[in-house]
Amino acid sequence: MKLMTFRTLVAVFAIGLCTDLLAEEKQEFPQVSFSWPGANKNPTPINQYIILVIEGPTLSYEANPIASGSVVEYVNKLLEVKKVSYIAVYTREGTKYGDVVNAIDVLRGTKAKNIGLSTKEIPPGHQP
Secondary structure: OHHHHHHHHHHHHHHHHHHHHHOOOOOOOOEEEEEOOOOOOOOOOHHHEEEEEEEOOEEEEOOEEEOHHHHHHHHHHHHHHHOOOEEEEEEEOOOOHHHHHHHHHHHOOOOOOEEEEEEEEEOOOOOO
16 A cells, blocks of 8 residues: 555656646746835836826827737837836726726736836826
8 A cells, every 4th residue: 555655656746747847938927016196205217117008998108099909019119219128007087997907918918027007097188
C-alpha cells in the first residue's frame, strides 16, 4: 500500500512539473488603478501621461474620437511620440459600466505600463 502511494505522489509531482515547464509565458498587462481628486499629494505632471476619455462605446483623445478598430495602434503611437508610459482615463457622465470595462480591456493591450481610471465623471462638453 505504501509503495503505491509513493508512486502516485511521484507521478502527480512529475505531471505537475512537466505542465509547469510546458505552459505558455503569461503576457504582462499594465497595472490598472483607480484615482480620485486629491488622492495623491504628489500629482504626476500632465506631460508624463496621455489623457483619454470614454464617451459611450468610444474612446477619444483631445475631443477627437478614436476609431474602434485602431485604438491599440493609435494609443501606442501616442505613447511613443510623447515618450510616456502612463494613460489617464476619464469617463463622461452617463457612460455605462460595460463601456468602461470594454475600454479598459482594450487599453490593456497597449504598451502602457500603468492605466489610471479617474472616479470623477466629466460633464458633456467639458474636457479634462
